[in-house]
Amino acid sequence: MQKHTHDLVFTADEVHKRFVTWDDGEADREWRCLSAIHEHARGVAPRPLRREMWGSRPVVVTERLPGDPLGDRPLSAEQTVALGRALSRLYAIPVDAIAAAAITERRYGPSTLPQLLSQWPDEPYDLSQCRERAEVAIGVDTARAWLEDSPALPEPRLVGLGISDLNPANILWDGESCRLVDFEDGGLTDPSYDLADHVEHIAGRLSGVFDADRLADAVGLSPEDRARMQAYRPLWAIFWLVMLLPGNGAFRRNPPGTTEVQARHLMRLLR
Template identity: 30%
Template sequence: MSVEDCLPADLKGPATTVTRIAAGMSGAGVYRVEAAGQAFVLKVAGEAENDADWRHALHVQRLAADAGLAPRIVHVDEARRAVVTAFVADRSFVAFLRNPSTHEAALTQLGRTVRRIHALPLPADARRRDPREMLAQVWSGALAGFALPGFVGDAVQRVLAEEPPPSDRALVLGHNDLNPTNLIYDGESILILDWATAAPMDAYYDLAVLSVFLRLDEGTSLRLLSAYEGTPCTGLPRGFLYHRRLAAALAGAFQLYLARQMKHAGATGAETLDATPSLGEFYQRMMTGALKLGTADGQWAFGLAMLKESLAL
């Protein structure tokens, strides 16, 4: 099967170009398609992704696209497990947020967008994803035997030993991976990519992930929550604070797992909490090109910075 076989008939032809642009964690192939004077994105599921999970993700993606929360779906080839969506030019949500003249508008729009995600109906067969259980599995399985600095274990064990605060809210359909690479800002709307891990979740988890990855301070996090709730919040809830520590620890542990998969040698013994760059310093090094995600050293540094962040929260 060629990649072109996954396209609908009206997008096939001698003038069509298909360029690989990414590979998903599950082995999915992502391609930019130029056809009929327009641009599209083709995503073909990897062999490791089972049919039930793929169909669940497609169902949620359709819900999101119909609600204007994800790029428009143009074509689905269920036999080949391929989805074609409209290409949306990204004007950078992070730039929108960091611009002082648009910062508050961006924050308000982000909170309201997450609220709209959580208003999507829960699929009847949706299985809950518990990030705390996922952290425990990564720690005891994927990272077992890997040489790690002592503070990594401190961060993970601190979260796993903490009793989650009780919640009186019903679970929502959470995206579960709202890191900035999954946000597209087209100049008017925020659209969300990659719905593969969407599942019933505590609402605070998506908000906590955003707070961690975007490095929102206490006041900015409070305004994000206020935009989400549609009413001013006077303090950060215990549930949000807990999920923020959990989100940072899980993201960090997963990045270290990726580093291990990329054959990183692990800790040398020189890594300490004080010597480890903060998350902000890591981002600065990424911007200068000193570190790059997708490499063993980049994933390792990102993971350590995230776990240091978890300890600081």
């Protein structure tokens, strides 16, 4: 479900993002998102410089930002506030400006992910590769039942621009500010939905990078939107459980036992 889509080439002042696959419009989406951010929330993401071709492959060239990617440790209070500020500025970009830039709903957006997830757990998986096959099977059955019951998910409010992939590696920290990179899946979004995605992202959740409550505070979510964020979290926990099933890329990339950890996490969320 996820695939390697690009290679990065760095110079002293530039980053060249060379796309390996672009069938889903990744290069176009990256360019449009970065252009809108540069116009309406300058400094949150790298400035887009130009588009090129490398052979038959599209390339998006941006400025090279200062800072280092966040690692696998919990954010400090200062980093959480800075990240919240960056996300708030994204969400504040006017919808009219997003539409004018021909930016559509983010990949795996709130209008498409529930339907996609309802199909994925029914695919055949060989759970014998899991350490605790029975535990994973219970998690998959629970996910399937939750999806089949058609839970009353919040009505999406597509009011801002989102990054979609908030892997901590896509957040640059320079000691004062957080800046965001990798917008190939970004687009129009619901902030509550996006934050549920971010705190459930396996790359940050397993190592406790994001504190869900503190990040919601830093973004400035209202009590109603915080409840909406919480309601969306099981959807993303199921997404990652499916990603971590044998045969999918996340299963190969993560240590043995990660699928079981995710199954237990989903069960806790649904209690």
